[in-house]
Amino acid sequence: MGDTHLYNVLGVSRNASNSELKKAYHRLAKEYHPDKNPESAEKFKEIRNAYDILSNPEKKEIYDNFGMQGLADGFSPGGPGGFPFGDVLGGMFGMRGGFMGSRHRRQRGDDTTHHLRVTLEDFYNGKTAKLQLSRTVLCKTCGGAGGRGNVLPCRMCHGHGIKKTMRQLGPGMMQEIQTTCPECRGEGETYSDKDKCGPCMGRKVVNDDKILEVHVDKGMRDGQKILFRGEGDQLPDVDPGDVIIILTQIEHKKxxxxxxxxxxxxxxxxxxxxxxxxxxxxxxxxxxxxxxxxxxxxxxxxxxxxxxxxxxxxxxxxxxxxxxxxxxxxxFPPPHFIGEPEIKELQKLLPEPPAISIPMDDESVEEVTLTEVSNSRRNNRRSEAYDEDHDHFNHRGSAGAHMQCAHQ
Known part of the structure; x- marks a missing residue:
């Protein structure tokens, strides 16, 4: 039995689901939050640390296998069978990938990215969305072998997995192009037609649809990623990649x-x-x-x-x-909405405007009228000014031309 201290802190069993972990954390965090219980600050930190580790699939796997010491040593989780021996030695002796490095590590498939449109209400209240995922999985009929019987070298690529073609670029110039063989998909071997697996037709994989439940937790943000480990396309002798869901917020009206x-x-x-x-x-x-x-x-x-x-x-x-x-x-109300009687009543209620002296006998004083600004009028004025300058330029240009001819 491994270390169970973090599970005891949250009061859950080792096989507790993510939902049970989350409920336990929220209940305890609310009870021991320093704002409500100032003497429980250390207890609150312990609860948050336990949840941070157990809610992270990688950290939880390391903790379940090696305890807190494994997390301190920087161990890395392995494939479905647990932790590779090389990774354990790498964590113990500080060697990346163990004695032989990553030379014998299985190849990992590409990750698949999907965007999920989420409303602001979903980020506020939380939501569980179902996403249909189309992917390839190993054929169950042949176990990913592609057939049974004798394996033959591919007739198209002669067992090399690469198809070579020549393309003429010009007179006496040729270019060799190498592409993955479409017949064997780069494996260099295949089965005869009678030995090929029926469901997958020798491809070793078949198409499959899977429904993923995407939990959008309260407080998540636009652009945040949700990871589904190992849910990518399956291929023979290749560890499947991950499915990455990127949350994209829909603009709210208010x-x-x-x-x-x-x-x-x-x-x-x-x-x-x-x-x-x-x-x-x-x-x-x-x-x-x-x-x-x-x-x-x-x-x-x-x-x-x-x-x-x-x-x-x-x-x-x-x-x-x-x-x-x-x-x-x-x-504000539209122009001329308030009549003269209302204006007088408002003036009684509102602060008086500042008093100014108007020297009406001064000849420099001139009364003007305020009107609304018209954009079309301003544009016309600018256009007229431009036309005047343009005509003046043409006139000067013509005079210059006559002067030049006379000079010649």
């Missing part, structure tokens, strides 16, 4: 995320900005937040107010949250 904080824009009427308002904000978990301004509080365009701990949950620490920041815009 909320903008910045780290753990959420930003929300709200427009007030002029009366609301001056006299107070009441609004209801529908949050990402469908809660209705009732928001009221304080009496006498005046809101200016661009004003920002914060609601503490109503932002995004913190990843792997979901009882902590960022803030919700609301930015206010003010919608």
């Amino acid at each position: 909320f903008v995320r910045n780290g753990e904080d959420l930003y929300y824009k709200h427009t007030l009427g002029l009366a609301e900005a001056l006299c107070g308002f009441t609004m209801v904000l529908k949050h990402l978990d469908k809660r209705q937040l009732l928001i009221k301004s304080e009496p006498g509080q005046v809101f200016r365009p661009g004003a920002r107010k914060v609601i503490k701990e109503e932002g995004m949950p913190v990843y792997r620490n979901t009882f902590e949250r960022g803030d919700l920041i609301i930015e206010f815009d003010i919608k």
Whole structure:
């Protein structure tokens, strides 16, 4: 029986699932968090460390086989059969890959990447999505052999696995091109037609569809990766690669995320900005937040107010949250909306404008009229000015031409 201390810290068994580990961690972290229980800071660190190790497949495999000492020595997990002897020696003696290095290590297949579109609500509340994965797996009928009977050298590549073709580039110039043999797929050997496996037709692999359950935890971010180890394409004598899911956030219509904080824009009427308002904000978990301004509080365009701990949950620490920041815009009434009687009433309520002295007997004083700016008028003025300069240039150019002819 290996080291079970980390399992005891979380109060779970060695065969606990990821879901059980997560539930145990959230329960204990909430109980022993220093904000609620200042004397339990060390206990909280121990709980977080235990979860960080057991929730990581690689670290958990090392811990289950070698305990905490294996993690300290930097051991690396092996294939399905556990830890290769060479890797163990490499961890013990500081040699990368053991005595012989990686010369005898099995080749590893390519990783497969998929993008999963996720809404901001999913990042806030958490979600489990099902993703259908198409891949190749070893044929179960022939066990990945491709057939039975005598193995023959490939007739197309004569057992080399490479097909060579010549291409003429020009007179007396030839180029040799080497490609993987399509008949044996680079293996150099094949079976006769009667000895080939029926289901895979000698290819050793068949197509297979698998459903992956992708758990989007609360607080995850745009661009974050979720790893499924060994779920890539299977090939003979090759360790399958990983499937990497990249989370891609769909733009939200009302909320903008910045780290753990959420930003929300709200427009007030002029009366609301001056006299107070009441609004209801529908949050990402469908809660209705009732928001009221304080009496006498005046809101200016661009004003920002914060609601503490109503932002995004913190990843792997979901009882902590960022803030919700609301930015206010003010919608002013259209021109000439207020009549003369209303203006007089408003002037009684609002602060008086600063007094200025107008020396009307001064000849330098001239009264002007304010009008709306017209973009088309400005553009026309610029175009007219350009045409005048252009005509003036043409006129000067013509005069210069006459002078040049006269000079000649």
